[in-house]
Amino acid sequence: MTSAATTARHRILVVDDEPEMAKVVEQALARRGYDAQQEHSADAAWERLEKEDFDIVVTDLNMRGMNGVELTERIVKNRHDVPVIVITAFGSLETAIATLRAGAYDFITKPFEIDQLVVAVERALSNRRLREEVKRLREEVERSKPGAEFVGDSPAMRKVHETLARVAETDATTLITGESGTGKELVARDLHRRSKRADGPFIAINCAALPEALLESELFGHAKGAFTDAKAPKKGLFVEASNGTLFLDEIGEMPPGMQAKLLRALEERTVRQVGGTSEIPFDTRIIAATNRDIESLVASGRFREDLYYRVNVVHVALPPLRARANDVLALAQQFITRYAEPMGKRVAGFSPAVGERLLAYSWPGNVRELQNCIERAIALARFEELTVEDLPPKVRDYKPSFVVVATEDPTDLVTMEEVEQRYIQRVMEAVGQNKTQAAKVLGFDRTTLYRKLERYRIGNANAATGSTGSASSPNTVAAPVVASAKD
Ligand SMILES: Nc1ncnc2c1ncn2[C@@H]1O[C@H](COP(=O)(O)OP(=O)(O)OP(=O)(O)O)[C@@H](O)[C@H]1O
Ligand SMILES: [Mg+2]
Structure with missing residues (x-):
């Protein structure tokens, strides 16, 4: 274990509603080389955690407003990678145990020596490092089996796999097209996982879900005070996804004004924050997707042609499920294998008649529709094999x-x-x-x-x-x- 003084400056948030106490702890930790910050209520601490990254939270238990137990629960639930060390009054061992149950990493009873706290902090930090290492190793294993969760090797999909293998290691901007439910997001994640950026973040945003102004500040960030709610500056996803991949889903729905700004960002490789003056560089791979016929959007002037060429450096076109021959059977089997057990069912396969129906149906909702269909069928199943009766009527009766x-x-x-x-x-x-x-x-x-x-x-x-x-x-x-x- 390295000593605090020699490690990179770890950020610790100290929460105590007695400012004097918070200050003492903060200063003691700062003297030992940590970047310690203080807040005087659980609410303020939570607000801060939503905006900033901390490596550890050290919190008092009995506070006015939200107490330390609640804060701990919230952190465990939403920011499970941030360990919490709880400080509790001597004698209230029961509450301390309750916080451990709620997911706190450790507790210390008052009064305590600062060195006791430092030992707990160091242990929490090395535990966190260990967990990150395990996660990284697991992801590496995942990466070494490309497309493991990607089912289907019909001729139509084999072409897709070839393209993916060819571009996996490049940084090229990629456009994924295909009807709804064909697996565009799955492909985007797969590309990220197999790229050199796999250790960096994968961030997805749905460009159709936000009004233009919000989309702009989400993507490019905003300066403090840029608009009424902008109390703190915000980085924006282009910058946040640096060293990783930004997935722009449903790019076909992007409003024209945003299209122009996106084009500029892709050309300059910098973004200008809303209300900001400087250009901020980003190092982010862009993958975009759409279920619209983007070429006709270009033809009708609803999607900028120059942006289309910028985004469409590599094109992955996912065929609809009905064009994937027997993949539908392999996928159905895969979904049975995946869902039967967690659903508490002993279903292992499907009858030949079910196979026929699955092949005949046109799957307008593609893989997602098949997935829902199989889940529903498993829920209804009475035998170890799915039967035609377990299929939804539109699939069962499809002619x-x-x-x-x-x-x-x-x-x-x-x-x-x-x-x-x-x-x-x-x-x-x-x-x-x-x-x-x-x-x-x-x-x-x-x-x-x-x-x-x-x-x-x-x-x-x-x-x-x-x-x-x-x-x-x-x-x-x-x-x-x-x-x-x-x-
Ligand atoms: N080849 C595949 N093998 C296994 N599962 C798949 C495959 N393709 C898609 N899926 C699953 O089908 C579901 C839909 O896929 P996904 O969300 O990637 O589709 P999409 O093209 O992004 O859809 P939309 O246009 O509606 O956003 C997901 O649960 C995904 O895991
Ligand atoms: Mg999608």
Whole structure:
């Protein structure tokens, strides 16, 4: 163990509602080489902890307002990496034990010698170092098995894996596109984990979730007093993510004003804080994602073309789940393995009929929808294998909107009624559910169309219309396909 004087200056927050006492402890710690700071109430201490980094908190127990036990609980819950040492009056051993239960690292009884406190502080610091080391080692192990949690090696995904392997070690700005639930965030985290910045932070922000002004101060920070609530300066995520990765999610929704500022930041590699005057450099890798068709946003002028090129240095396009062939089965199995036990179920797999339904369904919500579907099915399951009854109705009753005709197998053939139903459904999809147009295409009058829509429950929430898949989806069980639109 190194002595306090030779270690880097560790920051210690001393909390005591008796200012005299706080001062004595603060000065004693400062003399031993620590950067000690004091606060005189638990509330003030908590506020400070939300804004600044401390290595250790030393707090008195009995204070007016929020007491030390509550403060300890809060720190343990929200800032579990900051050890708390509690100082308690002699004799109240019970409270001291209560704080240990609440997660305090150690306690000291009053009156105490300052050296006693220093020993406790040093122990807490070395314990913290040890935990960080373990965490780092664990992360290193994680990193050495790239894409471990990433399921699927369909041809479509193999291309993605190739791109990821190629760019993992670079610092290039990367754009990830793909429908909702295709795994964009998972890929972003994977890229970070496999990069040289893995020890640095990964910070994600959803650009669609905040109004423009807030987004700007979140990203770029603000100077003290920049606006009414800006009581303290704030670094901003570009700077906070230095040595790490900043993930700009839903970048397609970024307001135009912000787009201009982002472009500038990416070009200059510096940010200017809201209300600030100086340029602050950052060393942060940027990964952006969107589920929008960003090229058409560019074409229609809603996304700046110059920013698009800046962000799109490397492009990772995630295919929708329905284009990933049998990945859907591997993913389903993975989710069963992952969730069954924690959910207290002995489910180990699924029946072949379930596999067929999973392959046929179009998964508009992609991997996330599949994940929810499997979780729900596990909850309902009565056997060790998931059965068709465990699937949600829209998956269970899903009928692909095309008809197989080029088949040798008579069991694949369907009735005229089924053909009619699926064909109407297909036409409705093709005309964007516009009934007038559909009636025209089908050669029905509107009344007939309405009758048939009702009869086949097309267009109704529970009916089997969820398809956003294309007729040529490679996912279909029934290949060689066909459904000619004519005739
Ligand atoms: N290939 C995969 N293997 C295992 N799990 C996956 C895979 N792809 C996605 N998931 C899981 O599916 C869920 C959705 O993924 P994620 O949040 O990354 O999607 P997204 O593309 O960011 O969606 P959105 O556009 O809605 O934000 C997550 O729980 C993720 O862990
Ligand atoms: Mg996402």
